[in-house]
Amino acid sequence: MRLILTLFLLIASPLRAEVDITPVESAGGLEAWLVEERSIPFVAIDLIFEGGATLDPDDSLGATALMAALLNEGAADMDAQGFAIRAEELAARFSFDAGRDTVTVSAQFLTETAPEAIALLNTALTQPRFDVDAVERVRAQMVASLRRDALDPNTIASRAFAEAAYPGHPYARPSEGTPESVAALTRDALLRAHEGAIARDRVHIGVAGDVDAETLGPLLDTLFEGVPDTGAPLPPRAEFAAEPGVTRVPFEGPQSVVAFGHAGIARDDPDFLTAFVVNEIVGGGRFGTRLMRELREKRGLTYGVGSFLASGFLGESYQGRLSASNADVGQVVDLIRAEWDKLASDGVTAEELDRIKTYLTGAYPLRFDGNGAIAGIMASMQFQEFGIDYVNTRNGLIDAVTLDQANAVAQRLYQPDALRFVIVGQPEGLN
Amino acid sequence: MFLRPLLLASLGAIVAALPALANTVSHSTLDNGMEVVVIEDNRAPVVVHMVWYRVGAADEPARKSGIAHFLEHLMFKGTDDLAPGEFSAVVEANGGRDNAFTSWDYTGYFQRVAADRLGLMMQMEADRMTDLALTEDQWRPERDVILNERGQVVESQVGRQFNEAMLAALYKSHPYGTPIIGWRHEMETLNGDDAKAFYRQHYAPNNAILVVAGDVSADDALELARTHYGAIPANPDMVERARAMEPPHLAERRVTMEDARVGTPYVSRMYLAPTRHDTEDAAALQMLAALLGGSPTTSVLERKLNFEQGVALSAWANYRGMARDYGMFSLGIAPVEGISLEEGEAALDAAIVEFVQDGVDTEQFERVRQQIRASEIYALDNVQGRARQYGVGLSIGLDVDEIETWIDALDAVTPEQVIDAASLLLDRNSSVTGYLTRPTEEAMN
Numbered sequence: 073m074r075l076i077l078t079l080f081l082l083i084a085s086p087l088r089a090e091v092d093i094t095p096v097e098s099a100g101g102l103e104a105w106l107v108e109e110r111s112i113p114f115v116a117i118d119l120i121f122e123g124g125a126t127l128d129p130d131d132s133l134g135a136t137a138l139m140a141a142l143l144n145e146g147a148a149d150m151d152a153q154g155f156a157i158r159a160e161e162l163a164a165r166f167s168f169d170a171g172r173d174t175v176t177v178s179a180q181f182l183t184e185t186a187p188e189a190i191a192l193l194n195t196a197l198t199q200p201r202f203d204v205d206a207v208e209r210v211r212a213q214m215v216a217s218l219r220r221d222a223l224d225p226n227t228i229a230s231r232a233f234a235e236a237a238y239p240g241h242p243y244a245r246p247s248e249g250t251p252e253s254v255a256a257l258t259r260d261a262l263l264r265a266h267e268g269a270i271a272r273d274r275v276h277i278g279v280a281g282d283v284d285a286e287t288l289g290p291l292l293d294t295l296f297e298g299v300p301d302t303g304a305p306l307p308p309r310a311e312f313a314a315e316p317g318v319t320r321v322p323f324e325g326p327q328s329v330v331a332f333g334h335a336g337i338a339r340d341d342p343d344f345l346t347a348f349v350v351n352e353i354v355g356g357g358r359f360g361t362r363l364m365r366e367l368r369e370k371r372g373l374t375y376g377v378g379s380f381l382a383s384g385f386l387g388e389s390y391q392g393r394l395s396a397s398n399a400d401v402g403q404v405v406d407l408i409r410a411e412w413d414k415l416a417s418d419g420v421t422a423e424e425l426d427r428i429k430t431y432l433t434g435a436y437p438l439r440f441d442g443n444g445a446i447a448g449i450m451a452s453m454q455f456q457e458f459g460i461d462y463v464n465t466r467n468g469l470i471d472a473v474t475l476d477q478a479n480a481v482a483q484r485l486y487q488p489d490a491l492r493f494v495i496v497g498q499p500e501g502l503n
Numbered sequence: 504m505f506l507r508p509l510l511l512a513s514l515g516a517i518v519a520a521l522p523a524l525a526n527t528v529s530h531s532t533l534d535n536g537m538e539v540v541v542i543e544d545n546r547a548p549v550v551v552h553m554v555w556y557r558v559g560a561a562d563e564p565a566r567k568s569g570i571a572h573f574l575e576h577l578m579f580k581g582t583d584d585l586a587p588g589e590f591s592a593v594v595e596a597n598g599g600r601d602n603a604f605t606s607w608d609y610t611g612y613f614q615r616v617a618a619d620r621l622g623l624m625m626q627m628e629a630d631r632m633t634d635l636a637l638t639e640d641q642w643r644p645e646r647d648v649i650l651n652e653r654g655q656v657v658e659s660q661v662g663r664q665f666n667e668a669m670l671a672a673l674y675k676s677h678p679y680g681t682p683i684i685g686w687r688h689e690m691e692t693l694n695g696d697d698a699k700a701f702y703r704q705h706y707a708p709n710n711a712i713l714v715v716a717g718d719v720s721a722d723d724a725l726e727l728a729r730t731h732y733g734a735i736p737a738n739p740d741m742v743e744r745a746r747a748m749e750p751p752h753l754a755e756r757r758v759t760m761e762d763a764r765v766g767t768p769y770v771s772r773m774y775l776a777p778t779r780h781d782t783e784d785a786a787a788l789q790m791l792a793a794l795l796g797g798s799p800t801t802s803v804l805e806r807k808l809n810f811e812q813g814v815a816l817s818a819w820a821n822y823r824g825m826a827r828d829y830g831m832f833s834l835g836i837a838p839v840e841g842i843s844l845e846e847g848e849a850a851l852d853a854a855i856v857e858f859v860q861d862g863v864d865t866e867q868f869e870r871v872r873q874q875i876r877a878s879e880i881y882a883l884d885n886v887q888g889r890a891r892q893y894g895v896g897l898s899i900g901l902d903v904d905e906i907e908t909w910i911d912a913l914d915a916v917t918p919e920q921v922i923d924a925a926s927l928l929l930d931r932n933s934s935v936t937g938y939l940t941r942p943t944e945e946a947m948n
Contacts, residue, residue: 153801327659
């Protein structure tokens with residue numbers, strides 16, 4: 073079969089992300105971004121609370137994570153069973169998660185039972201019971217999970233990298249604590265973590281689905297009834313401080329995990345978007361990136377390699393990650409250094425930049441994939457301090473990036489002499 | 504609690520009102536035998552385009568384990584018209600994402616892209632259905648890639664290795680006992696000729712299913728399918744797949760794996776079970792799994808073993824019926840510290856016996872039914888998930904009606920049928936029980 077190759081020159085005129093965002097302010101002063109979608113009778117709400125595990129005191133590591141895991145383990149007059157049964161009766165779905173920078177709450181519920189579901193979620197946010205039996209049960213699960221993590225080379229690599237990167241800052245600590253710290257957490261520590269994390273002054277609200285602004289306002293006021301105005305103060309910024317070099321962590325297995333990186337670029341830095349575009353060319357987690365081409369496609373050295381701007385709420389780094397056979401690690405490290413050298417001196421090409429722009433602008437609308445995803449994006453955009461019109465201006469900003477700008481930023485971003493490698497495994501061939 | 508009956512009634516009404524949205528699926532067959540399913544969802548100007556081949560790891564020749572998955576990788580290496588990597592590059596240049604997957608029963612390729620690019624995706628996918636070009640420069644490094652993939656996702660993860668050992672013990676004869684990615688020593692010998700032979704034998708329109716989901720009308724999608732896929736002749740030599748089937752299982756199997764990388768020891772049990780082809784049995788087993796293990800809080804096993812007896816960190820039950828030849832029911836328990844795997848297994852078995860004796864808790868049963876009905880509504884939000892459901896179903900040999908009436912089949916299950924189905928779990932002859940544990944202190948020294 074002959075293909076008409078000219079067809080391939082057909083370039084995507086960027087799809088508009090057809091997302092119509094309504095800012096909603098409730099009578100009680102809560103702000104939310106709403107995307108109405110009336111065709112399926114359910115609503116998705118995402119809450120992002122700034123702070124997360126960085127709020128844990130040094131003597132209570134893991135308190136925020138254990139607290140969040142207990143929010144659906146009993147509230148108000150319901151024990152863990154009672155709360156779960158009530159959620160099942162309503163066919164409502166709640167999830168609570170604590171990360172390094174945030175506590176997130178995701179809820180999906182049917183239009184029909186929205187008031188009941190919101191009232192139930194309110195009890196989880198404001199009246200969690202932290203019953204002794206629930207605390208011990210979930211604590212045991214968390215300790216078991218931390219013991220598994222301690223034997224997982226990827227987690228070991230992440231932790232070792234964070235320790236090297238942010239000495240003395242909460243970013244250097246494991247977000248879920250350690251088996252020992254979690255075993256020692258008191259009920260008071262959980263209550264304090266709850267008070268510190270769940271507050272109005274740090275929440276971002278995204279909503280998508282079968283609800284209009286008039287109905288949403290009162291629902292949000294019900295959801296936040298009893299949530300305190302202010303939470304715990306946030307820690308200071310984290311400065312990237314890892315020295316160049318190689319850290320080896322011995323670990324038995326056929327492969328090594330290689331984590332690497334250096335200082336990054338903050339989200340509010342004027343160069344951030346350009347750096348994002350350049351990184352997509354280099355290691356954006358797809359086929360066809362420079363790193364994938366050099367390490368996987370040409371040489372078969374790894375199943376997958378990616379790089380990412382780890383721009384957190386309090387600090388930023390630029391990192392990459394892959395797994396490779398122990399015997400190949402020396403070669404892998406050399407190739408990464410060589411690629412960094414090339415990027416720092418030559419930057420990217422006009423063709424690469426054009427291709428990535430077409431991809432990024434074309435793929436953007438694909439993210440808005442259903443109510444659940446859209447609610448999450450709405451909350452996350454506010455957390456990241458984007459304006460409400462960003463959805464419509466973002467593709468234009470990407471198209472406007474010039475080759476000179478991209479390469480100026482590449483020169484700033486790629487620092488071959490600053491690279492710190494953390495290698496977990498039994499690597500061979502390292503210089 | 505007065506709300507419950509009211510809710511059930513109103514949910515029923517919601518589900519009854521759904522067809523306007525849910526009934527937008529059409530099904531047809533091209534002249535060359537290629538099946539076409541179109542799922543319309545106009546919420547966003549996007550489509551998912553998938554081609555599923557009715558061939559997978561369970562159809563591999565002897566000593567060639569991993570060839571189905573290797574071929575899946577090589578399908579991105581170019582055709583007579585497309586350079587290696589160009590397929591994905593064109594998808595990306597059009598703002599899309601693409602990938603592929605291999606299972607025992609099927610191999611699938613998909614792209615998510617703006618709806619007006621559907622024709623281009625079909626043109627390229629049709630091209631690589633017949634015109635794959637492979638040179639040694641391309642397949643050699645890719646063989647290292649799949650070996651690295653095995654190293655990363657299996658050999659570096661003790662739970663996955665344990666799972667391989669369990670499946671190899673469960674199936675005495677059927678290829679479901681061979682890992683999809685292949686055994687390393689056989690993968691190391693695979694080559695381009697093996698891949699080409701497998702490709703020629705199995706990739707053809709009369710062994711393929713096209714699923715398009717998103718912002719396109721059934722008529723337009725079908726017209727495009729006729730243009731791009733309709734021109735490919737059927738392969739007249741396509742044969743119905745025939746696999747080695749299981750002899751009678753007269754003895755239970757037990758597997759013990761010790762590894763220093765084990766963080767949480769656990770017991771896992773897998774039973775051979777009916778597939779979705781036996782709709783009633785499968786529906787009863789699905790309800791059984793939901794009751795035993797469908798919730799981390801209220802399911803029977805969690806309630807008994809974790810909440811009441813305090814012997815489990817967690818306990819689970821799962822049923823997988825979407826397979827061509829054998830389904831599987833699995834159970835497991837991760838005991839708390841101080842409880843041995845033997846004690847954990849005994850508690851798990853006792854909990855099942857008790858469940859069968861006591862019968863189904865009517866309130867829990869109603870809540871599970873409630874959630875299943877609601878899950879139909881939530882599922883409409885995920886167009887790619889819906890597309891996958893049809894792709895898997897058709898490629899294991901279900902018809903569209905069997906796929907679409909599954910919720911009704913679940914709804915028709917009675918508590919008595921669930922208890923009958925649970926008798927499967929009381930006969931361990933068709934099962935394997937595995938212990939995954941750390942080496943004893945002595946062995947570690």
